[in-house]
Amino acid sequence: MTLNDDSFTNWKNREEIAESMIPMIGKLHRERDVTVLLHSRSLVNKSVVSILKTHRFARQIAGEELSVTETLPFLEALTTLDLGPSQIDIGMLAATYRADDRGLSVVEFTAEAVAGATGANKIDRREPRDVVLYGFGRIGRLVARLLIEKSGSGNGLRLRAVVVRGGGEQDLVKRASLLRRDSVHGQFQGTITVDEANSKIIANGNEITVIYANSPAEVDYTAYGIRDAILIDNTGKWRDREGLSQHLRPGIDKVVLTAPGKGDVPNIVHGVNHDTIKPDEQILSCASCTTNAIVPPLKAMHDEYGVLRGHVETVHSFTNDQNLLDNYHKADRRGRSAPLNMVITETGAASAVAKALPDLKAPITGSSIRVPVPDVSIAILSLRLGRETTREEVLDHLREVSLTSPLKRQIDFTTAPDAVSMDFIGSRHASIIDAGATKVDGDNAILYLWYDNEFGYSCQVVRVVQHVSGVEYPTYPATSV
Structure with a gap:
């Protein structure tokens, strides 16, 4: 042989x-x-x-x-x-x-x-918890895929409805088609049928009612048999407590925003500060995809070395907020063609660190460049550490964090020498350490952090929803904090 x-x-x-x-x-x-x-x-x-x-x-x-x-x-x-x-x-x-x-x-x-x-x-199996999606865009459809995927036992989160504005003829069929096929994330894993008579999309046996409304005030969710639900607002239209409170309609118990919250709305990065959510808190935010990408490794570095100051530069894929071709946009530069240009813009991720990591007193600055790729971004995190170290020590530490720490669902680690952005489409982690690109010189460290700003972020959103709903079950063997 x-x-x-x-x-x-x-x-x-x-x-x-x-x-x-x-x-x-x-x-x-x-x-x-x-x-x-x-x-x-x-x-x-x-x-x-x-x-x-x-x-x-x-x-x-x-x-x-x-x-x-x-x-x-x-x-x-x-x-x-x-x-x-x-x-x-x-x-x-x-x-x-x-x-x-x-x-x-x-x-x-x-x-x-x-x-x-x-x-x-052993803990008791929980009753299913109803979930409503307000909006059905890039994040909404990916969150829907995840909720459907995780509905296996029928005792976890149950996607009951999606709220959208009416889009005219064949609206339901077109929305179902966008859930079924995605140019970036591929085919839906399962079967989808449309029940136009009852305004339902049936995905892997999950009956999802599509509710047409122009504002939260138009919907009484109890009329659809929905009770004690968690509503996920992925429109970003309202970001403060007053605006998001409009969703607290009959049938809705909590509101989760898939964008940075303003004012006193808690910004939650699962794995870092989700355990600070008060049981009676009805409105919270999952922060931004970039905040979720930088905060877990920033915490890992601060816990081990101390961080005195930092700067994050994000090289971010373009988003729906930008124009396909040059056209008017209320923001500077974003009116220029997204697929043709690198576009300097602002990011709120650095300032959002303080909300997720209040114990970190170090000043963190940030800026962003949008680039012509449809998904997966990279954050370059430059840190001044509290003590000198070596590249090997930092990589060993981050490798161990990705394997055995409470942050192992947030931080991934790759040593692939030819890794590029497309390789991380579909990653379920908030942040992937690129070992080959890491640079350390004394008390200065530069980390390159890949992140699927759509799917990885959607996974973080679902983890937060699981936590506040009580269906985030314990993991064994237990990891030490």
Whole structure:
């Protein structure tokens, strides 16, 4: 047998193992509200190849590929336990088991590591929580995709309605088509049908009522059977408490804004300050995509080294706010053709840091350049640190943060030498550290942070909504703060 034959046989064996994992992952998700993760990446509804690629990705972070032969025993052990709603990272289970020297079997170790989610310790499955989208643009449709994807067990967030202004003939069909096909993010994973008679889009069995209204005051959500819902405003039309309070109509309990909030509206970056949300807070903001990209690594650096000052330069993909061709725009420069120009503009991300990281007293400045790409941006974060360090130490620290810290869902890490912006379309992390571009000289560090300003940000929005709704389940094995 040749070496090539050995490699092919090995691949086929791993394919077979990955195939055997799919029904176990699906059953845990549907029947017990358990989401199986691999180094913070969900394996729910993933293909054989996707599961194998996710295992291989661990090589970029930990230095060696994680094999399905290594994680399968932990998955099998989970199926034997009396599990409650939770998220369980089999990559972390495998890594911590490897470092454990007590001689426990995989079954014994797994039972101990997830004990908080089993037996008398497990939390009850929550009642579904209604969600309404106000607006159905770039972020609205991606949030819809995520909510539909996560509706597997029926006990989490349930997208009940979308509110839009009427668009004329075939409006419902066209909106459904935009949900089904996306030029940047590809095809919707599932089936979509349109019920024009009842003004519904049915996506993977989720009946979503499309409500036509010109203002929040026109809608009584209880008339559609919607109760105690979280409304996600992705129009950005209102950003202060007074304006957003218009959404607190019958059937709506909380309002979440997908843009930076103004005044006393809390700006939340999940993973950093979501635990500061007061239970009775009805209006909050998820800040901006750039704020979500820079705050988690900024916190990671400040916690370890101290940050004395910083500047962020964002190279940002163009957005719908800009013009396709030169035309009038109320803002400077944004009236110039987005696909043809680099456009200097302002960013509020630097000033928003203070809201998300009030303990960071260092001055942070910022500016932005819009460039002719439709998605994925990069933030260049230049920091003056509280002590001198080395490039190797900084990269080791950030790699470890991306793997084992409470920020592992927000911070990703890549060592790929040829990585470019297109490679990060669909990333679910708020920020991806580019190891190869990182520069450190004494107490000066420059980090290059990729981020999918559409999809990665939408994932952060959904995490905030999960948190305030009570369906953000604990993750095992637990990470130390």
